Amino acid sequence: MKGLRFNRKHLCIPYAVFLVLFVIAPLFVIVYYAFTNGQGHFTFDNFVNFFTSTKTLGTLLYSFAVAIVTTAVCLVIAYPTAYILARSKMKKKYVLLLLFILPMWINFTLRITALKEVLSVLEGNISVYPFLNSVIGMTYDFLPFMILPLYTSLQKLDNSLLEAASDLGANKATVFLRVTLPLSVPGIISGITMVLLPSMTNYVVLDMLYNNTYIMGSLIGSYFSAYDWNNGSLISLVLLIIIFIVTLVTNRFSDKDANNKGAIL
Amino acid sequence: MSKSENIIELIDVRKVFDDDTIAVDNFNLEVKKGEFVTFLGPSGCGKTTTLRMIAGFELPTSGKILLNGEDISRLPPNKRPVNTVFQKYALFPHLNVYENIAFGLRLKRIESTYANDKGEKYTKKEKLTKAEIDKKVKKALEIVDLEGFEKRSVSTLSGGQQQRIAIARAIVNEPEILLLDEPLGALDLKMRKEMQVELKNMHKKLGITFIYVTHDQEEALTMSDKIVVINDGDIQQTGTPTEIYNEPVNTFVADFIGESNIFNGTVVGNLKVKFCGATFDCLDDYEINQLVDVVVRPEDIKICKPGEGQLKGQVISSVFKGVHYEITVIVGKFEIIIQSTSTAPVGSTIGLRIEPDGIHLMEKVYTVNKYDGEITKNNTVKFGDGEFECDVTQLYPSSHLDEEGYLITANGEKVDLTGVEVNVEVDTNDIQMSDDKDAGGAQGNIISMIYKGDHYRYIVRTEENEEDYVLSCPDTWNTGDFVGIIIPKDKIKLTLKPAGESK
Known part of the structure; x- marks a missing residue:
């Protein structure tokens, strides 16, 4: 019974089944719905709708704005934090790192609800600053995802490289700009990837903050809850393509440093 | 030695790390311009720490480092006219060979003097031009014999090539002193020998001072004009390779070199x-x-x-x-x-x-007497023509003796120590002499007494095998006196001989 002998390749069967059922098949379903109308006929209407409707295009732009600002704010907060945590000789730095990671362990709903209460106290009526609140909410949610890859890539940084740079005449600022920063690029990129894309779609944060603005995620949600699967699928497809392009671009970036790959969580 | 000859001087340099370990202790050294000086010692002896203090990566706890007579001990590394070749090369992985070598040149500012319209002279700090940098990088690559490697990524280079790039990156800045921290440690034997010769040639050609750190005595003997043998943060001996080899000042140097x-x-x-x-x-x-x-x-x-x-x-x-x-x-x-x-x-x-x-x-610099001993069945130890009471429980951690005199180890095992060979150490201060020749475990004649300021240093020799006991004592005895040797039980330090060493 040679054909039934167990082989190491057989270990991947469960994953292959999962992949087909929950990734590949749904993809085809999405593509099918995106290019058909309610009656099941092939059409480009959904596609045309998306790129001609000011509502959808506006939402796309707004999502980008929220996502980019969120990513920028995360980076500005996370880089110095990760730098201090990774490079300082502090004895208690692991405790500090834990403090930044700890929120990830607390239930998301609880965290955002707490944030909502804080914002209510600070702003009075929280619906007055929807953009600001979106960014605050997303930053609060995604900050650890930026800190961790940065921390890992900065911690791996060989101290002798920094010494070599200062030995060759670089002052502290030059050492940072010409050695530390370029070598932490892989960490920056993986941080950006992990924050930028989710913050375009995570509309739950907005909902929970009583936010009436729309981002891409909210748009998809609203189409599907109105049983318009076709338009909903098309938007998902567009997002998928955007994500694909962004990943391609960032990979191109980190390929340049193929030999000192930064951290991917 | 006149001041001008010394490019670098270390005066009473001492380095104590945060955890109170003394890495370097009262280090005094003068290095002449153009010399090839090697710091030689076992790992952890403080040679790298000393080098790092010269480079500026560590600040001395006390003492001075003079470069051409000026105190540089507090200057940051980027302000010192020295460059380092690191043990693991420390090439920048995000830069290619050319950019690695040009790193220092791009940061360099040259002071030039100009005259303005009115004929007043003024100085301006200027960057090197692209052409100048280009020329210098090319020259450096030529010196390390890697022409045409400019565009290569450093990660595609072999260990030996990376090493050469690291050297090129340092010498391109024309430092007054080149510091090399075990630069050949990661290379294989054949490559290492080749690089030794090349480094030596480079030293001759460039004429700059090399300070080289290694634990490899052969490397040190081959390359250096002057060797500084270091152990435990102290200089043991300074001299030419021949002096160090033929006239070692103590057993450490003799043992370490060759x-x-x-x-x-x-x-x-x-x-x-x-x-x-x-x-x-x-x-x-x-x-x-x-x-x-x-x-x-x-x-x-x-x-x-x-x-x-x-x-x-x-x-x-x-x-x-x-x-x-x-x-x-x-x-x-x-x-x-x-x-x-x-x-x-x-x-x-x-x-x-x-x-x-x-x-x-x-x-001989005596602080302890060392003997080969053997445990008897009475839990005493025989050494130096004598038999002494001792504490055998120190041979095994947290052990004790039972009523019959057997040793019980921490995990309850019974050990019969009869005939076990041990190393015995007794501090010179812990041995006493007595007029009663049977008062202690051994007896002998005083064969030498030397006055050491506040005490005498005696040597007592036994008759049978001519074993010597060296001891310090403030009282006056006479040479030739026949005395008993008394050693308190708790002052006899016993260690088991490692397996295989006992004959």
Whole structure:
């Protein structure tokens, strides 16, 4: 019974089944719905709708704005934090790192609800600053995802490289700009990837903050809850393509440093 | 030595790390311009720390580092005209070969003097031009023999090539001193030998001062003008390779540099020394009865017919090492290593001759007496022609003795110590003498007393095997007195001999 002998390749069967059922098949379903109308006929209407409707295009732009600002704010907060945590000789730095990671362990709903209460106290009526609140909410949610890859890539940084740079005449600022920063690029990129894309779609944060603005995620949600699967699928497809392009671009970036790959969580 | 000759001087430099370990202790050194100086020592001896203080990566806890007479000990590394070649190269992985070498040049500012319209002179700090940088990088690559590698990524280079780039990156800045921290440690033997020669040539060609750190004594002997042997943060000896090899000042240096046979000896007459049970002529002049360490290099021992040399022994092993044989001979209870181009059959008895110039004597610096001992069935220890009460429980951690006198170890095992061979150490301050020759575990004659300022240093020799006890005592005794040796039970330090060492 040679054909039934167990082989190491057989270990991947469960994953292959999962992949087909929950990734590949749904993809085809999405593509099918995106290019058909309610009656099941092939059409480009959904596609045309998306790129001609000011509502959808506006939402796309707004999502980008929220996502980019969120990513920028995360980076500005996370880089110095990760730098201090990774490079300082502090004895208690692991405790500090834990403090930044700890929120990830607390239930998301609880965290955002707490944030909502804080914002209510600070702003009075929280619906007055929807953009600001979106960014605050997303930053609060995604900050650890930026800190961790940065921390890992900065911690791996060989101290002798920094010494070599200062030995060759670089002052502290030059050492940072010409050695530390370029070598932490892989960490920056993986941080950006992990924050930028989710913050375009995570509309739950907005909902929970009583936010009436729309981002891409909210748009998809609203189409599907109105049983318009076709338009909903098309938007998902567009997002998928955007994500694909962004990943391609960032990979191109980190390929340049193929030999000192930064951290991917 | 005039001041101007010294490019760098270390004065009483001391470095204590945060955890109170003393890495470097009162280090004093003068290095002349253009010298090739090597810091040689075992790992953890403080040689790298010293180098790092010269580079500016560590600040000395106290003391001064003078460069051309100016104190630079507090300057940051980027303000010092020295460059370092790191142990693991530390090339920038995000830059190609060209950019790695140009790193320092791009940061350099040259002061030039101009005259304005009115003829007033003023100075301006200027960057190097692209063409200048280009020229210098090309030249540096030429020196390390890697022309055409400019565009290569550093990660595609072999260890040896990376090493050369690291050297090029340092010398391109024309430093006054080039610091090299075990730069060849990661290379294979053949590559290392090649690079040794190349570095030496580079040193000649460039004419700059090299300070080289290594734990490899052969490397140090091959390359250096001056070797600084370091141990435990202290300079043991400074000298040319020949001086260090032929005239080591203490047993550490003798042992660390090359192979050596080190014996305990006693000066027995004018230019005569006794060791291994025989008397030899020697060239070092010491007072009679002075205890000395005798160093004999393996290649200075000649094989001859039994009965012809000063010593006679049995060959127990002979190993071919390429150029020579390494022969181990047992003479009495001593083991002697010989290097010779001819060999002798294992088991045969041969004579050994040592010429006076092959014997190097060093004054013994005594702080502890060391003996080979054996535990008796009464849990006493026999050594130095005597038998002493001792605490055998120190041989095994948290052990105790049961009523029958057997040792019970921490995990409850019963150990019979009878006949176990041990190393015995007794501090010179812990031995007392007594008029009653039976008061202690051994007895002997005082053969030497030397006044040391506030106490006398006595040597008591036993009659049977001529074992020596060295001790410090503030009281006055007379040479020739027959005394008993008393050592308190808790002052005898015992350690088990490592397995295989006991004969």
